[in-house]
Amino acid sequence: MSVRRVGFCLSEKKRRRMNLDAFAAFCAGHGVEVVEIDLTRPLVHQGPFDIIVHKLSDVIVEAERDSQSQRVLADFQSYVSAHPATVLLDPLPAMTRLLDRFASYRIMSRLHDSLRDWCICSPPYLEIHSDSDLPSIQQALMTQGLSFPLICKTRVAHGSLSHEMSLIFGADGLADVRPPCVLQSFVSHGAVLHKVFVVGDQHFCVKRPSLKNFPSGPCDRKTIFFNSHQVSKPESNSHLTALDEQKPGLPPPSSEAVAALVRELRARLGMALFGVDVIVDVHTHTLTAIDINIFPGYEGVPQFFSSLLSHIQSVLDRQASAGPRGANPPESMQAAGGLSGGLSPAEVDL
Template identity: 50%
Template sequence: MQTFLRGKRVGYWLSEKKMKKLNFLAFADMCRKRGIEVVQLDLSQPLEEQGPLDVIIHKLTDLILEADQNDTQALLLVQRVQDYIDAHPETIVLDPLPAIRTLLDRCKSYQLVHRIEARMQDERICSPPFMVLNSECGPDTLEQIKQHGLTFPFICKTRVAHGTNSHEMAIIFSDEDLKDVKPPCVIQSFINHNAVLYKVFVVGESYTVVERPSLKNFPSGPADRKAIFFNSHNVSKPESSSDLTSRENVEGVSQPPNDDVIRELSRSLRQALRVSLFGIDVIIDNQTGQHAVIDINAFPGYEGVPEFFTDLLNHITSVLQSSSDHSPLPLASPPSAPLTAPVSEERSGTPSQGCSSLLGQESENNSSSSSSSAWILEGDEGLKSQCQRLGCNSAVSPNFQQHCVATIATKASSQ
């Protein structure tokens, strides 16, 4: 039975490319048939004049990155949105800007994933260890990598998780190839997964799992071969077929992700970040059968999700009804307040097979101090680092701003 919500207004801001890719105008028509008025927001004008707004849907990732580079125009537009949100805390935002900033930084999102996994205490989940390189590799880099539980081969990724260059990655097979690593970046242990990637597209409480091609298996340990540079977006296209995605050496465990695990992962991320439109990249370790989260994306393309509009409309209807019933709003953030989530104790004892006990680049001191404090998910708060060379303080550091300039030299195209 369809629910009509006459008088409710939904404002949206998406790039022209994103609107065309999603055919978003068709979604606007669906909303109108339910009595919901849909308004395309003009950020060059005060939002107060375009309100009132019960819901705001957006993908402001490009503008947020440019604002973080102190681009005057982007700062003005993002602040205009934030001012409206602060003035109207009853407006439901899909999704809150602090959460988007967290997802734009792979270091912060990986830290969050590791902490969620520790809280879940589910041996079916084990994401790879990672570390951040903020400067050129030196004599002590290899030792630092070993201390963080990383092994060859490993994946080298840009720190910024959005934009065309965020898909440019490299597989590093030996210390000889460390010279090819260009900081600041994130390095993450490579897990053999039989060349299959599972993209989980989340819309509120609904999610769809789509199978995609991925990188083939490689022998564990250092290897006498050159680094492989690739574009992850091209590798994981539905029709992708190349030597990199070959399944000739498939071995061990080959199974789809467990529905209970995916449901709990998506639920935990929704609660921790207060987001509802995101994607999770999951692989299955072919040796242990464990699930590993290797990336999280804000408002992905939802390619291969035929019911996306239906799921989105149902989600909007649900949150609007909750608002009308004066229920707690799971997605609306208080004005200018940092997002926090409760912290459980870290998993103790011997880690399960194939799982490193190190949580990213956190030091023991940081782990012990975090057990009594809330998770810091606000992008501008920063996070403690183990040392100056290898740290996780990108949100406010010059390195992060330089990285944005280098990787988003031109406006990043929305996914």
């Protein structure tokens, strides 16, 4: 059997966090060659590739304003289009969509209808555009049923600024909003976050610390600014995660409900490598999805290497059994849309 070549296109930070060298050694023991792709060089001189695994978030976001990143992205897309036999994991349009919280929150807002039997939902949210003024924000909050406290997140779901968030407790705090961003009703969840990591048809649920409970309803408390990495990483130790009073722990998410959520998101996203952050409402015990993440870090998933290799092999096996592809590349390999103009609901659904 010929050696399969897997190209990896990752930022240096992602490469280190994933420990790509160790993964390459693991793959080599299973007849798979891992090749690191250098975007500063033509891909045609680095291939051929049976599959390309990538996280081009940096390039996609920077291409909005940087001509060099635009050229890099265009060259990458041209290579993939010219080599339809090369599988792209994951599709660029799907990844681009999740870099926009307006788009990913629209996806989550539809979960309740399709997963009603599992009592899965997402909190009400509001898109705040650059031209939004305070009176219109207050009116929209009432119209769309959001309640204080609110959590505020940047629109772009990538980069260090995307982890800078705030908790807003009343109308006066809305002056701290910096568009474009998303306001989402905060749901008390016992300071426990469940990160669901998806690798193809497998998924893993890892428990993490999270924000403590806050009373429902508006108050005059000052806005709290925080970095999500400081409250939800395994080693996090923040006063924001310490419960004011100890209560019996919440039941963990139902494994069947989590599996149903993953199936639904895989179908809607058309992706294999992603994560979804879920919490359990302290009042209703409802499983609540609050964020979707592109190719996350998979910290706490000991089976990640074997799961990723297994998925890569299964994708290539299916491709081989299906025979050669036609000359036209599939939709997943077409050019990705931009972030700047926003996405319509029609662009969000698959």
